[in-house]
Amino acid sequence: MTIVGRYYDGQSATVHTVALHYLAEYDSGTLLIGDAADGSEIARWAASDLYLVPGRRDEMRLAASGQPAGARVVVRGADTIARIRATLPVLGTKQRRETTRQRRLAVTATLALVAVIATYLYGVPLLASRIVGLVPPAWELRLGATVASQLQSSLGGLQICDPEPGSLANRALTRFGQAAMAESGSPFALDINIVRSDIPNAFALPGGQVFFLSALLDQAQSPDEFAGVLAHEIGHVAHRHGMEQLISSAGTGALIGFILGDMTGISVAAGLGSTIIDARFSRDAERQADAFAAQVAHRLEFDASGLVDLLNRVGEDDDFARALALLSTHPLTDDRKAALDRLGQDRPSGLEPPFTPAEWQAIKAMCGGALDQRGTPINVGATKTK
Numbered sequence: 001m002t003i004v005g006r007y008y009d010g011q012s013a014t015v016h017t018v019a020l021h022y023l024a025e026y027d028s029g030t031l032l033i034g035d036a037a038d039g040s041e042i043a044r045w046a047a048s049d050l051y052l053v054p055g056r057r058d059e060m061r062l063a064a065s066g067q068p069a070g071a072r073v074v075v076r077g078a079d080t081i082a083r084i085r086a087t088l089p090v091l092g093t094k095q096r097r098e099t100t101r102q103r104r105l106a107v108t109a110t111l112a113l114v115a116v117i118a119t120y121l122y123g124v125p126l127l128a129s130r131i132v133g134l135v136p137p138a139w140e141l142r143l144g145a146t147v148a149s150q151l152q153s154s155l156g157g158l159q160i161c162d163p164e165p166g167s168l169a170n171r172a173l174t175r176f177g178q179a180a181m182a183e184s185g186s187p188f189a190l191d192i193n194i195v196r197s198d199i200p201n202a203f204a205l206p207g208g209q210v211f212f213l214s215a216l217l218d219q220a221q222s223p224d225e226f227a228g229v230l231a232h233e234i235g236h237v238a239h240r241h242g243m244e245q246l247i248s249s250a251g252t253g254a255l256i257g258f259i260l261g262d263m264t265g266i267s268v269a270a271g272l273g274s275t276i277i278d279a280r281f282s283r284d285a286e287r288q289a290d291a292f293a294a295q296v297a298h299r300l301e302f303d304a305s306g307l308v309d310l311l312n313r314v315g316e317d318d319d320f321a322r323a324l325a326l327l328s329t330h331p332l333t334d335d336r337k338a339a340l341d342r343l344g345q346d347r348p349s350g351l352e353p354p355f356t357p358a359e360w361q362a363i364k365a366m367c368g369g370a371l372d373q374r375g376t377p378i379n380v381g382a383t384k385t386k
Contacts, residue, residue, distance in 0.1 A: 003083065005075035007033055007042060010068030018042060020073065022087050031062075031088075033073060045073075051094050060084060062091075132244045137187040137207075140243050144207025147246070151205075159196040161214060161367035169194075169366050172359035173230075177210075180231055180296045184238040192230070194366045200314050204233045206242040214367035219313055226363070227300075227354035228293055228307030235292030241285040302354040 007016040019039070021032040028048040034041050045064040053072065055061040060081045062073040075081065085092060152158055162169055177190035188208030197213035204210045210233045212226075220226040236242060290307075297304030355363065 003075060003080055004036055005073050008070060008072045008074075010070030010072070016042060018073070020075070022047070028090065031073075047088055047090060050088060050091060051098075052091055131247050132240045135243060140240070141188070141207040143243070143246065144205045144209055147205050148209055158193075158211065161194045161196050167362065168359060169362035172355050172363060176227065176230065176354060177234060179300055180234045181238060183299070184292075186238045188237060190234065190237065194363070196367050202229055202233050204236040204242055206240070206246060208237050210234060210237065216310075216314070217364065217367065220310055221313075222306055223353040223355045223360045224303040224306030225310040227302055228297065228304050229310055231293035231296040231304070232289045232307060234296070235289035236285065238292055239285065239288050241289065244285070300354055301351050303351055
């Protein structure tokens with residue numbers, strides 16, 4: 001019995017009603033496609049070239065290798081489909097092979113996705129410190145500028161309290177920063193800015209930019225406290241923790257960006273500017289920054305334990321302010337507090353302050369901090385004491 005179907009040649013929109021015949025010749029046979037009206041031959045497809053194409057439930061769609069991409073033979077009816085499958089068992093074999101191949105692809109894709117997720121969550125953060133060493137300093141400088149620009153946009157602008165580089169306060173900050181970095185071997189020149197903000201915090205960006213927020217400056221009661229926190233942030237710059245944090249946060253995008261030579265584009269920096277203030281460094285990074293601050297304090301002969309005093313004072317604030325403050329991004333864990341307390345031990349008394357009285361007054365007044373009648377800064381941001 002002749003099987004009737006529809007034939008599409010893949011080159012035109014014409015639909016041919018055809019009669020299908022199977023010729024058992026050679027090794028695998030041939031599907032003869034003839035015109036249903038006059039019996040003239042339209043095409044011959046080798047049975048070994050045939051394969052199934054997905055279609056409707058009650059249809060069978062056949063295609064053949066070496067034919068135009070849209071060439072199809074379509075038949076309908078369960079009995080007709082069963083006859084063709086019985087006549088051409090090669091179709092079932094190929095279908096099973098294709099199903100197996102698709103399953104393998106699905107498993108491979110799933111494993112690849114799991115690997116990417118695992119790399120994002122665990123692999124990249126563990127490798128971030130090593131990857132940082134491969135990032136050229138020039139790239140980190142550009143990335144830092146990109147993040148700073150995003151911070152400007154996301155925070156509605158970073159208002160620098162004293163933009164005049166030649167002011168007494170800025171000259172003192174520059175001198176301190178240069179002295180702190182003198183033995184670090186860092187390729188970056190510091191850019192220290194006191195920024196007006198109601199949030200008591202301080203943070204360092206990749207490439208050497210350090211921001212000390214005015215609310216934290218208000219709470220600093222001595223040059224040692226201010227210098228301790230500032231030296232800690234400079235330690236993050238010296239150890240390139242900001243770059244490490246961005247690589248860790250950006251995950252596989254950072255790796256792709258590094259491979260493509262785009263460490264300032266969307267793959268790494270996009271969206272990170274608004275979150276870097278809230279990003280926590282690892283415990284190892286905090287310990288490294290603390291140790292750096294201690295080394296600076298020894299070299300410059302000031303009391304590094306002032307860092308603990310300021311952190312403790314910020315911790316006495318209300319819950320909302322504390323959540324947004326220095327302790328949120330630089331948590332004062334028990335082991336870290338113990339290590340910081342040790343910084344002040346065995347230190348001789350009568351140490352020279354890191355800033356002269358005139359410099360300290362100028363720094364405290366940078367953002368309009370109040371001074372008493374003798375010109376001594378008033379700690380307007382201090383909270384209640386226990």
